[in-house]
Amino acid sequence: MSQKPVRVRFAPSPTGPLHMGGVRTALYNYLFAKKHNGTFVIRIEDTDQTRFVEGAQDYIMDAMKWCKMMPTEGPGLGGDFGPYVQSERKEMYRPYAEQLIENGKGYYAFDTAEDLTAVREQAKQMGMPNWQYNSVTRGSMKNSISLPQDEVQRRLEAGDPYVIRMKMPRNEDIRLEDEIRGWVVVNTNNLDDKVLFKSDGMPTYHLANIVDDHLMEISHVIRGEEWLPSAPLHVMLYEAFGWEAPKFAHLPLLLKPDGNGKLSKRDGDRLGFPVFPTNWTTAEGDVFSGYRENGYFSGAFVNMLAFLGWNPGTTQEIFPMDELVEAFTLDRVSKSGAKFDPDKTKWFQQQYLRAENNTVLAEILQKEIEGDYPIERLAEVCRLMKERATFVKDIWTEGSFLLERPTEYDAKTTRKKWKGEAENYITEFKTILSETEDYSAENIEKVFKDYLASKEIGIGQVLPQFRLVLTGKGMGPSMFEITSFLGKEETIARIEIGVEALRKNEE
RNA sequence: GGCCCAUUCGUCUAGUGGUUAGGACAUGCGGUUUUCAUCCGUAAAACAGGAGUUCGAUUCUCCUAUGGGCUACCA
Structure with a gap:
């Protein structure tokens, strides 16, 4: 072959x-x-x-x-088979349609749209919901098969509007082998005389x-x-x-994710996820949101899409484009429809975010935020935060405290943790930190643990409180990483500000 | 209505004429963690139904049901 x-x-x-x-x-x-x-x-x-x-x-x-x-x-891309826009190929189609008439596979039909609507309506009245222009009915319609030869000629010469239809043969089985579904057999009796060439001079699909x-x-x-x-x-x-x-x-x-039926553009608004790759604004000004603008990486979007109806037969799920190309085969495409799952899409995005290089993430982040921070600092923020983010923007909403001093302190954490000896411990630890020169996360951790040991107290009595004064929050990445990131000067400053603010808060 | 296509956990799916029917997402419960997230472990969860073929069908055939698509001078 x-x-x-x-x-x-x-x-x-x-x-x-x-x-x-x-x-x-x-x-x-x-x-x-x-x-x-x-x-x-x-x-x-x-x-x-x-x-x-x-x-x-x-x-x-x-x-x-x-x-x-x-x-x-x-x-716009070139190629030897252009043009690639069908309206620009308009003149090419008529000869092919006429060729069909010459070899008896097609015919002219003069029925107007109104004629057809009327016939269909009448058929429906008589209990036939599905009237078709076919080998049974074409004889009673106005076309080059039913009409005398001279009238056809006269109509054509007079410029009467016409379409060219397929002359579908009677009772023939058509077999086609679909690469995904196997053999599909359809009898021509179930097919109608489709319009191939429209009266406006354009072909149909x-x-x-x-x-x-x-x-x-x-x-x-x-x-x-x-x-x-x-x-x-x-x-x-x-x-x-x-x-x-x-x-x-x-x-x-x-x-669509809920119920059944083909995914439609309305489902996105209804269920809160994009159905389009990128934003689309209608002429009326309505905006349909896209994955790109929602913060998804195209790789995650494409990876998710690839798995809707196809799988590699292994347990691998993360496939960059080049691996997709390598693994893809038509025979592993499934036959049944696939419901789109927004949760799984988020999961893919999370996986891609985590795998992305910190500097690359920082460059994306820099465009999305207001402050002007060094890219190296932002990259560090990304390193510290990306494990707990799905989108780049989450890195900032959850981790902006790394570069901006807290202006408020989480109420719940304050209530539960800022009591007893908390302030004394933090103040003592501040003194130790001010005498520490090595601000690596490892050393901060060692210094902290030595302090705990010297006081014979548990980690829970100091670390949450330390987090609170430094970040204003009750949760987040490793405090030793954060302290190291902040550096000596900023750490000391934040402790002083934090202790002061919390003391006021108490009064 | 007619024609066509499809049917394995809630979802995406793997899979075989004899399997404890596997994985992932989501969910529940544990563990790790100062905390949250991550991570790890674990649980629950499926062969639409009925005939037939067969020693044996989730797997092959037929029927039914259900779902979907198409049924325009739309693509």
Whole structure:
């Protein structure tokens, strides 16, 4: 068997922002292409000009860039198979539609939208909810099969609006082998005479996608499960043109976390998590939040997405992009829909945060906070705080005390711990600290423990109190690390301020 | 309604004609910790139902149920 080069495409329509499901489809295409040293193409499917949304295409490209899964062919990216926007390919489709008429696989139809609505309505009245334009009904409609040849000619010459429909044969089994689902067989009696070419001169999705996939030499069509019902039509189309069909893989759907059903953009607001990769603002000014703006790392987002419908068959869950590429195969994609889990997404983010380099984190943090602090100090803050953070911003909300003196002291801790000999112990320990030169965490710990031993008291009688005066809090990282970080001067100053403030508090 | 697809712990999933049906998230309980978080340990938790094939089915087949998708001159 000849091994054709792998070429896959992601084909969104610019009707709005790309949601998570779309991003996952793009991701699987990207992974598959990389895995096989193939090409990942992006093609914009804007054959429905009434649904065009300003900014959507830019949004899609930007989102893919953030996710680090950029295609290498597409609008603005170059490639030998352009243009990659279907509206710019408009003139290419008509000859193919006409070719279908010539070889008897398609026909002209003159029925107006009103005609069709009327017929459907009438059928519904008669108890048939699903009227279809097909081999049974086409004879009673206005088309080049039912109408006399000369009238068809006259109508065409007069410029009557028409569409071109697929002439679906009667009672034929269409078989297609899906890479994920195996053989799927559909009888043509269940398929209708789909419109392939619209009266506005544009092809429908069905025609455009076949023509473009063929012309762009696409080897594998990896798309959402919602396309499975029309896949047999697409197979018929390839046959009608005498083209070799690409391989198909239909991905399971992404489901909403509660109940059932396809994840939709409304679910995000309702349940409090983003459904979009990045923020999207509608023309009306409504903002739909994105993972990027919510503080997620793209690696965590992508890793989470990869596991919704796929797994490597091992217990490894943390996969940077290059390992994803290495491990990904279509045969490990599952068949059933996957419910999205916001908790698991947070877990991935936490894992990625913890694994990230402290200086890198500090650089992100620096952009998010107001104060102007040395990057080395911020990196230390990140080192101390990241074990107890999920997002970069948590590092600051939980750990800003490291760089800013406390202005208040946790009431509960004060009440429970700042009593008895607390002040005396802290004051004594301050004296010791003022005589200490080695402020390494190890030495502070030693000095502290020597003090405890000399007084024959327990750790709980001094350390929580020490934490309180130094940080104002009842919890946090190791006090020895904190003291070391603060340094002698700041430590002494904070003890004095803290003791004073707490004494006032008592009165 | 018709057609198509699917069905293992609450969720994501692994898995096999004979397994104590495994892991992760979340949850409960312990341990570590000055504390919180982390970390470690541990518990509870699943093969939708019914037939059939078979010595034996969670696994194979069929039926039912449930869920989902599609059913436009939308993609």
